[in-house]
Amino acid sequence: MLLIKGGRVIDPESGRDETGSIVIADGKVKDFLPGGDAPRKFDGRVIEAGGKWVLPGLIDMHVHLRDPGYEWKEDIRSGTAAAAAGGFSSLVCMANTSPVNDHPEVTRYIREKAASQGTANVFPVAAVTRGMEGKEMTDFAELHEAGAIAFSDDGMPVRSSLVLRRALEYARAFDFLILEHAEDHELSEGGAANEGWTAHRLGIPGVPAAAEEIAIARDILLARQTEGRIHIQHISTKMGVDLLRMAKRAGLRVTGETAPHYFTLTDAAIEGYNTNAKMNPPLRGEEDRMAILEGIGDGTIDAIASDHAPHDEYTKRCEFVAASSGIIGLETALPLSMALLAGGKVSPARFVDLLSAGPARILGLKEKGSLRAGADADVTIVDPEAEWEFRESDVRSKSRNSPFFGWKMRGRAVAVLCRGRITHSLLKGVDPDA
Amino acid sequence: MEWRRKHVLGLADFSTEEMEFVVDTARSMEEVLTRDIKKVPALRGKTVINLFFESSTRTRTSFEIAGKRLSADVVNFSSAASSVSKGETLLDTAKNIDAMKPSIIVLRHPASGAAHFLSRHVSCSVINAGDGSNEHPTQGLLDLYAILKVKKKVKGLKISIIGDILHSRVVRSNLHSLGRMGANLYLCGPSTLVPKEMSRGGVTVTNDIREAVRDADVVMMLRIQLERQKTAYFPSLREYSRKYGLNTEVFSLAKKDAVIMHPGPINRGVELSDELADSSQSIILNQVETGVAIRMALLYLLAGGYGASH
Numbered sequence: 001m002l003l004i005k006g007g008r009v010i011d012p013e014s015g016r017d018e019t020g021s022i023v024i025a026d027g028k029v030k031d032f033l034p035g036g037d038a039p040r041k042f043d044g045r046v047i048e049a050g051g052k053w054v055l056p057g058l059i060d061m062h063v064h065l066r067d068p069g070y071e072w073k074e075d076i077r078s079g080t081a082a083a084a085a086g087g088f089s090s091l092v093c094m095a096n097t098s099p100v101n102d103h104p105e106v107t108r109y110i111r112e113k114a115a116s117q118g119t120a121n122v123f124p125v126a127a128v129t130r131g132m133e134g135k136e137m138t139d140f141a142e143l144h145e146a147g148a149i150a151f152s153d154d155g156m157p158v159r160s161s162l163v164l165r166r167a168l169e170y171a172r173a174f175d176f177l178i179l180e181h182a183e184d185h186e187l188s189e190g191g192a193a194n195e196g197w198t199a200h201r202l203g204i205p206g207v208p209a210a211a212e213e214i215a216i217a218r219d220i221l222l223a224r225q226t227e228g229r230i231h232i233q234h235i236s237t238k239m240g241v242d243l244l245r246m247a248k249r250a251g252l253r254v255t256g257e258t259a260p261h262y263f264t265l266t267d268a269a270i271e272g273y274n275t276n277a278k279m280n281p282p283l284r285g286e287e288d289r290m291a292i293l294e295g296i297g298d299g300t301i302d303a304i305a306s307d308h309a310p311h312d313e314y315t316k317r318c319e320f321v322a323a324s325s326g327i328i329g330l331e332t333a334l335p336l337s338m339a340l341l342a343g344g345k346v347s348p349a350r351f352v353d354l355l356s357a358g359p360a361r362i363l364g365l366k367e368k369g370s371l372r373a374g375a376d377a378d379v380t381i382v383d384p385e386a387e388w389e390f391r392e393s394d395v396r397s398k399s400r401n402s403p404f405f406g407w408k409m410r411g412r413a414v415a416v417l418c419r420g421r422i423t424h425s426l427l428k429g430v431d432p433d434a
Numbered sequence: 435m436e437w438r439r440k441h442v443l444g445l446a447d448f449s450t451e452e453m454e455f456v457v458d459t460a461r462s463m464e465e466v467l468t469r470d471i472k473k474v475p476a477l478r479g480k481t482v483i484n485l486f487f488e489s490s491t492r493t494r495t496s497f498e499i500a501g502k503r504l505s506a507d508v509v510n511f512s513s514a515a516s517s518v519s520k521g522e523t524l525l526d527t528a529k530n531i532d533a534m535k536p537s538i539i540v541l542r543h544p545a546s547g548a549a550h551f552l553s554r555h556v557s558c559s560v561i562n563a564g565d566g567s568n569e570h571p572t573q574g575l576l577d578l579y580a581i582l583k584v585k586k587k588v589k590g591l592k593i594s595i596i597g598d599i600l601h602s603r604v605v606r607s608n609l610h611s612l613g614r615m616g617a618n619l620y621l622c623g624p625s626t627l628v629p630k631e632m633s634r635g636g637v638t639v640t641n642d643i644r645e646a647v648r649d650a651d652v653v654m655m656l657r658i659q660l661e662r663q664k665t666a667y668f669p670s671l672r673e674y675s676r677k678y679g680l681n682t683e684v685f686s687l688a689k690k691d692a693v694i695m696h697p698g699p700i701n702r703g704v705e706l707s708d709e710l711a712d713s714s715q716s717i718i719l720n721q722v723e724t725g726v727a728i729r730m731a732l733l734y735l736l737a738g739g740y741g742a743s744h
Contacts, residue, residue, distance in 0.1 A: 197631045201446075203546035203568030203606055273547030318523060319545035321566070 001025050005038045007049030012349040013357045013370035024377040027420035047430055049381055055352050056371050057089025057378025059359040062305030069098025074310040074398050080118035082397040084424035086331040087413025089378035090121040094154040102127040102138045104146035111147040119423040123149040128167050132156040137167055149363055152179035168228030179231045182215035192321045194267040194282040207282050209237040216240050220247040223254050232256040234307050236281040238291035245300040255362045257303040260336035263292045275316040275323035276403040297345035303358040306333040310399030328397045332404050338411035377420040386412040437735045441553045441560045444569035445610035457579045459731035477506035480537040480737045487513040487543045493563050497540050500729035532556040537737045559736040567601045572729055573697055574607030579724040580717055584693055589616030594646040596622040597656025597705055600629055604697045622646035626667040643678050648687045654695040655680050655705045671704055681707040693717045
């Protein structure tokens with residue numbers, strides 16, 4: 001038995017935002033006790049949460065754990081440690097490992113290693129096509145039975161519209177979800193930064209916004225054609241947000257996510273050939289950033305995901321065009337997203353929706369994203385006032401590729417529970433469970 | 435003025451005073467070139483390494499001659515003969531060379547920002563001799579000097595640069611040298627090769643060569659770099675030449691005393707007619723001359739010759 005006492009419980013899924021206590025037993029939420037007064041005598045551990053936010057465990061639905069195959073960049077143990085430190089109790093890991101997660105054995109390996117060594121729930125995404133080659137579909141049903149939660153060729157999006165059409169149509173029978181990294185590879189080929197003034201001035205080959213937008217439009221049209229379910233990953237452009245809005249108005253089963261860097265930074269961050277500001281899709285212009293904020297504010301964008309992409313130092317310590325794309329994000333997604341609250345367009349409940357209830361809904365995780373009685377005891381406790389600096393020496397990930405070192409952050413996860421087990425704690429007298 | 439710069443990576447952060455100072459220094463270097471024995475001992479005992487990852491006979495030769503005329507020991511390291519083809523990174527190659535204690539590395543590299551990157555990891559000075567599509571600062575300075583020689587000033591001149599603007603590091607350096615010195619700059623080429631964003635910062639972008647050449651004081655033609663074109667940016671060289679090639683008919687729209695420039699090497703008959711390339715209004719070979727003087731000036735300033743003799 002465990003009691004999280006007297007915090008501000010924000011649980012949009014059950015419509016709750018009030019002071020109260022959460023009772024946890026056997027890895028499940030057992031009860032909610034309203035008010036600041038919890039039972040004076042409680043037979044179990046007590047976590048004092050006065051002044052803190054008590055949220056359903058955050059879910060990062062876009063993570064690269066690099067395991068199997070690239071364990072020097074990250075592995076399941078270090079990746080889930082970073083997740084816990086960043087406030088996440090669950091994460092969804094992409095299939096671009098080596099070997100690619102296109103076989104049930106790989107899916108099972110990830111699930112089992114996460115269960116034995118991890119400090120977060122790990123939900124593997126399997127590839128849409130074998131070897132992520134964009135040709136033959138993987139065995140969706142068998143992969144799902146092995147534990148794959150959805151399907152994506154993230155990083156190597158399905159080029160052929162015909163193959164994607166078939167995949168969406170086939171997946172519909174099982175109500176499986178396909179996650180799409182939207183990119184027209186012919187248009188983006190050779191590009192290393194957003195096509196715009198900054199890239200032109202620095203002489204860096206550009207990636208036009210249309211490379212993303214054409215792919216999003218195609219994905220939406222195929223979802224319409226097949227009545228399949230598709231989720232657009234890391235939206236970075238204004239027209240991308242507009243297209244998603246239009247699809248939703250048309251009643252299509254399309255959802256979308258963005259990443260904190262797309263509403264926090266612009267392509268100005270690549271100045272000086274900063275390879276830690278190189279990602280795919282690239283950081284865009286200010287107009288795009290504003291449109292992403294608007295899409296978050298009006299509910300067009302369903303989720304914020306970090307696109308945590310660890311890379312070893314030497315693949316970033318080189319010429320800009322030669323550098324790997326991507327940044328680590330698990331340990332900065334929470335505070336960067338909390339900065340949205342200051343603008344007033346995002347309420348605390350909406351914030352929780354973007355990082356927990358929303359991803360749970362999209363992924364069909366019925367026991368997650370809520371603190372109602374009976375749900376899994378995944379809880380993130382946040383100190384909304386905590387001010388701290390993001391320092392390289394504090395990073396739990398094996399990789400250090402972040403443009404945010406030295407940033408002053410506000411808001412921090414002070415404790416995380418994963419099915420009742422304490423996976424992270426900065427609170428006095430509360431130690432993480434071994 | 436006092437020269438404090440350790441590297442020459444690009445003209446983006448050069449002040450106009452600094453550019454004028456380099457030109458003034460080049461002017462005094464040029465005096466050496468008029469002598470019978472074209473060599474001074476200014477950089478004796480200093481080593482200059484030309485680190486070239488792209489083939490460029492003329493820029494490398496220009497730097498080599500500049501260094502030798504100042505008595506520096508000049509070593510050429512080109513990618514064909516290097517371990518780069520064995521997969522060594524730019525950083526490892528550079529650190530190896532840095533460990534041999536040169537005074538200056540002159541870097542030519544196909545990646546934009548390569549010189550900036552290198553300068554952060556070596557202890558010697560770095561001169562950018564062209565990095566991808568970013569900058570070619572010595573070209574920007576030698577163009578400035580070549581124009582000053584014939585026009586005495588840059589301010590108020592209509593200078594048109596015509597050709598592949600998109601991939602040109604020469605343009606990106608000239609935007610700073612000629613642009614900041616007050617020239618009225620026109621960038622011209624087919625719309626696929628002139629990004630519309632380039633019109634920021636007081637530059638006129640046009641796709642009409644006649645508009646660019648009309649009443650121009652200087653017309654600078656760029657080499658059409660066929661080797662960079664994976665997918666075609668224009669239908670054919672024939673059509674390019676007809677729409678964007680400079681010939682006597684188009685050039686007659688320019689001012690009577692207009693001059694023609696080209697960073698070389700020229701595709702005769704494509705961007706520039708044979709006749710004009712060899713005409714009295716062409717200052718293309720003057721550019722080659724000022725190139726040696728500008729590079730001597732920079733090697734001299736960076737290798738400490740300036741501090742020692744003042």
